[in-house]
Amino acid sequence: MTLSVRWRLTLWITASLVVTLVVIFFILSFALRQMLTSDLDDDLSRDADQITGLLFIRGSLDDPEAVREIVDRHSVGGLASGFVVLVRDPQGNGVAATAGVNPEEFALDQGDIGRVLASDALSRNVDIRGGEEVRVRTVSITLGENVLGIVQVGESTDLISRTLDRLRT
Numbered sequence: 001m002t003l004s005v006r007w008r009l010t011l012w013i014t015a016s017l018v019v020t021l022v023v024i025f026f027i028l029s030f031a032l033r034q035m036l037t038s039d040l041d042d043d044l045s046r047d048a049d050q051i052t053g054l055l056f057i058r059g060s061l062d063d064p065e066a067v068r069e070i071v072d073r074h075s076v077g078g079l080a081s082g083f084v085v086l087v088r089d090p091q092g093n094g095v096a097a098t099a100g101v102n103p104e105e106f107a108l109d110q111g112d113i114g115r116v117l118a119s120d121a122l123s124r125n126v127d128i129r130g131g132e133e134v135r136v137r138t139v140s141i142t143l144g145e146n147v148l149g150i151v152q153v154g155e156s157t158d159l160i161s162r163t164l165d166r167l168r169t
Contacts, residue, residue, distance in 0.1 A: 116140050123135065
């Protein structure tokens with residue numbers, strides 16, 4: 001049994017419409033994820049610059065209490081609020097971190113440390129315990145040619161995930 005021309009045309013138009021809508025959805029989803037991630041990176045960059053500036057004024061990471069005070073001031077609520085701050089020495093060892101954060105979950109390998117110390121900022125997603133994902137911006141603290149340390153600022157990607165889930169729904 002063959003379908004009439006009218007039915008074949010109807011099926012072809014319907015299939016074309018469905019494929020077009022699916023393609024539009026995936027493009028929109030990808031573009032929205034990129035835009036939200038870029039906005040989050042911009043926010044993290046500003047936060048990292050602010051913390052780096054305060055640590056730069058100190059001129060050294062030798063006073064752990066002063067560094068911890070700066071970290072605590074900028075990470076109110078800690079991981080529960082979805083925002084974390086970590087300060088590391090130039091070798092990548094932890095100096096101070098947001099309360100309740102395991103610095104090992106945000107550890108840097110030697111290649112990452114080398115890139116950051118060469119004045120390149122590094123942005124990446126980190127999966128931490130409980131399946132939560134955190135977007136982390138890592139920058140160096142430099143005083144002239146001297147590298148004082150490394151700052152990592154992170155924020156949960158939960159808002160991005162919820163927004164994309166709403167779009168899917």
